[in-house]
Amino acid sequence: MATTAELFEEPFVADEYIERLVWRTPGGGSRGGPEAFDPKRLLEEFVNHIQELQIMDERIQRKVEKLEQQCQKEAKEFAKKVQELQKSNQVAFQHFQELDEHISYVATKVCHLGDQLEGVNTPRQRAVEAQKLMKYFNEFLDGELKSDVFTNSEKIKEAADIIQKLHLIAQELPFDRFSEVKSKIASKYHDLECQLIQEFTSAQRRGEISRMREVAAVLLHFKGYSHCVDVYIKQCQEGAYLRNDIFEDAGILCQRVNKQVGDIFSNPETVLAKLIQNVFEIKLQSFVKEQLEECRKSDAEQYLKNLYDLYTRTTNLSSKLMEFNLGTDKQTFLSKLIKSIFISYLENYIEVETGYLKSRSAMILQRYYDSKNHQKRSIGTGGIQDLKERIRQRTNLPLGPSIDTHGETFLSQEVVVNLLQETKQAFERCHRLSDPSDLPRNAFRIFTILVEFLCIEHIDYALETGLAGIPSSDSRNANLYFLDVVQQANTIFHLFDKQFNDHLMPLIRTLNCMIGQMKHILAAEQKKTDFKPEDENNVLIQYTNACVKVCAYVRKQVEKIKNSMDGKNVDTVLMELGVRFHRLIYEHLQQYSYSCMGGMLAICDVAEYRKCAKDFKIPMVLHLFDTLHALCNLLVVAPDNLKQVCSGEQLANLDKNILHSFVQLRADYRSARLARHFS
Numbered sequence: 001m002a003t004t005a006e007l008f009e010e011p012f013v014a015d016e017y018i019e020r021l022v023w024r025t026p027g028g029g030s031r032g033g034p035e036a037f038d039p040k041r042l043l044e045e046f047v048n049h050i051q052e053l054q055i056m057d058e059r060i061q062r063k064v065e066k067l068e069q070q071c072q073k074e075a076k077e078f079a080k081k082v083q084e085l086q087k088s089n090q091v092a093f094q095h096f097q098e099l100d101e102h103i104s105y106v107a108t109k110v111c112h113l114g115d116q117l118e119g120v121n122t123p124r125q126r127a128v129e130a131q132k133l134m135k136y137f138n139e140f141l142d143g144e145l146k147s148d149v150f151t152n153s154e155k156i157k158e159a160a161d162i163i164q165k166l167h168l169i170a171q172e173l174p175f176d177r178f179s180e181v182k183s184k185i186a187s188k189y190h191d192l193e194c195q196l197i198q199e200f201t202s203a204q205r206r207g208e209i210s211r212m213r214e215v216a217a218v219l220l221h222f223k224g225y226s227h228c229v230d231v232y233i234k235q236c237q238e239g240a241y242l243r244n245d246i247f248e249d250a251g252i253l254c255q256r257v258n259k260q261v262g263d264i265f266s267n268p269e270t271v272l273a274k275l276i277q278n279v280f281e282i283k284l285q286s287f288v289k290e291q292l293e294e295c296r297k298s299d300a301e302q303y304l305k306n307l308y309d310l311y312t313r314t315t316n317l318s319s320k321l322m323e324f325n326l327g328t329d330k331q332t333f334l335s336k337l338i339k340s341i342f343i344s345y346l347e348n349y350i351e352v353e354t355g356y357l358k359s360r361s362a363m364i365l366q367r368y369y370d371s372k373n374h375q376k377r378s379i380g381t382g383g384i385q386d387l388k389e390r391i392r393q394r395t396n397l398p399l400g401p402s403i404d405t406h407g408e409t410f411l412s413q414e415v416v417v418n419l420l421q422e423t424k425q426a427f428e429r430c431h432r433l434s435d436p437s438d439l440p441r442n443a444f445r446i447f448t449i450l451v452e453f454l455c456i457e458h459i460d461y462a463l464e465t466g467l468a469g470i471p472s473s474d475s476r477n478a479n480l481y482f483l484d485v486v487q488q489a490n491t492i493f494h495l496f497d498k499q500f501n502d503h504l505m506p507l508i509r510t511l512n513c514m515i516g517q518m519k520h521i522l523a524a525e526q527k528k529t530d531f532k533p534e535d536e537n538n539v540l541i542q543y544t545n546a547c548v549k550v551c552a553y554v555r556k557q558v559e560k561i562k563n564s565m566d567g568k569n570v571d572t573v574l575m576e577l578g579v580r581f582h583r584l585i586y587e588h589l590q591q592y593s594y595s596c597m598g599g600m601l602a603i604c605d606v607a608e609y610r611k612c613a614k615d616f617k618i619p620m621v622l623h624l625f626d627t628l629h630a631l632c633n634l635l636v637v638a639p640d641n642l643k644q645v646c647s648g649e650q651l652a653n654l655d656k657n658i659l660h661s662f663v664q665l666r667a668d669y670r671s672a673r674l675a676r677h678f679s
């Protein structure tokens with residue numbers, strides 16, 4: 001059997017198995033082998049081997065059956081054990097439920113007991129506190145402060161809390177019976193307030209931020225808290241203006257305070273806004289006044305240059321301050337500060353500008369004619385428009401002696417360049433210093449001065465003089481200098497035309513035209529039923545037709561601006577267009593009443609406007625539309641959630657009147673439930 005088992009190899013192949021059996025059997029080899037082939041012996045070996053295989057098969061079969069029986073037995077035992085475990089698990093789960101119910105019951109009892117204890121303890125604490133206050137009040141009545149809290153300087157914080165409460169109580173007492181004690185409490189209140197402010201001042205000088213924060217928190221409930229803020233602002237500015245550039249100093253100061261103020265005060269945005277207001281209304285205003293008043297009446301040119309420079313630097317500083325959290329509508333707040341500084345200078349700016357430009361232009365022309373030893377003549381009442389007629393007359397009729405110009409054209413490119421340069425600077429100042437509503441009118445006034453002195457007083461005069469110098473038809477050896485005049489006048493007029501297109505047209509037409517076109521689209525396409533549909537359940541559009549057309553128009557104009565300009569000019573124009581675009585949409589949305597579905601549609605419209613604003617790539621413009629989108633959420637939010645939405649990140653810093661104005665646009669605004677939740 002062992003020999004038989006040895007013949008099995010893996011993998012098993014019957015032919016190879018038979019071959020191995022034959023070679024191991026004596027007489028099983030071929031006839032040419034060392035032993036003769038013996039078929040009988042080989043047959044006998046095969047028979048015996050088959051019997052051994054049968055015995056082996058039976059033995060293996062019995063072993064397999066035994067293993068199967070053992071496996072079935074173990075499977076039954078395992079199934080029985082699993083059932084027992086399931087029963088145990090069910091019992092454990094039932095015990096767990098009972099325990100959980102018991103814990104919940106105990107927790108409920110504990111909470112109830114806690115509420116009862118709190119209900120008992122709160123009045124007790126109030127009674128204890130009232131008793132202490134009565135004790136301290138008696139000390140003021142007796143006129144002698146014995147308590148350690150009043151005599152120990154290290155307990156000034158506790159004393160401040162007590163005196164603040166006593167001060168509130170004293171205000172409710174009748175004056176005739178408690179005038180003396182009220183006076184003593186008020187005196188102590190004032191003394192502690194002064195001590196706290198002094199402590200705050202000393203801590204600020206030592207640079208102890210944590211102590212400043214503690215004292216500011218105590219002073220928050222005192223009337224003198226604003227004085228504490230004033231002290232902080234005053235000391236922040238000590239030694240802050242050491243450079244020659246007050247605007248750079250102011251920017252660095254605000255940057256430094258912005259990093260620090262949040263670690264000291266509970267209302268950092270208010271304190272920072274007050275600092276900025278102080279810097280603008282005191283430091284910058286006095287500096288601007290000093291720079292402008294000195295030359296306001298004596299030197300118009302220097303006055304205008306200084307005004308332009310100071311206004312530009314102030315607005316640049318304002319742009320830097322826009323990154324800070326000032327707690328209100330930052331743009332409006334900073335604009336008002338700038339206006340308060342420059343309003344007296346901007347009110348009559350255009351009068352100074354035009355007066356200076358006229359005198360300067362007249363001086364440039366007079367200096368040129370003086371250099372030519374030429375006294376300007378009054379030549380007829382005609383003009384360039386009469387050129388063709390006058391030439392015809394000269395070719396047919398002799399008109400008397402002509403003017404001898406000695407070959408002088410009386411045109412100068414240097415004069416023209418000077419006039420155009422002065423006008424260009426005037427246009428730049430006009431763009432910066434004019435109110436947007438006055439800008440087109442002011443720019444046109446500057447342009448008319450250029451027309452008067454360049455076109456009429458210089459070009460037209462030269463042409464008139466040239467015409468007068470054309471000799472009669474019978475003159476001999478005549479020099480036709482008039483053609484030289486025409487050539488130079490043509491060249492000069494091209495320069496004039498270039499300035500007209502480069503500097504005047506953008507100021508008087510482009511942005512106003514764009515905004516006007518947007519207004520026209522909104523007026524023509526927007527319907528009241530867009531935001532208050534008759535069937536709330538059958539609104540199929542994603543955004544209104546007016547929105548689609550306005551966005552398409554704006555994208556087209558933005559692309560034109562980017563292709564027509566470069567550098568900072570692009571950002572400047574897109575900033576102005578973006579702000580006007582936002583203002584237009586903001587005011588447009590204020591004209592309608594919104595149902596729930598209409599409010600959703602308005603949100604979708606503003607989302608499209610916001611996508612359009614992203615093309616500007618101006619962070620401030622995108623921020624304006626983000627805020628507008630957040631405001632539109634007030635049109636659809638549930639009344640119970642109004643306060644929560646208003647206190648969100650994007651709306652928390654807005655003026656409450658702005659929030660209220662949007663809530664008023666809701667169709668359900670007059671419902672008592674909505675009014676109650678927003679009040």
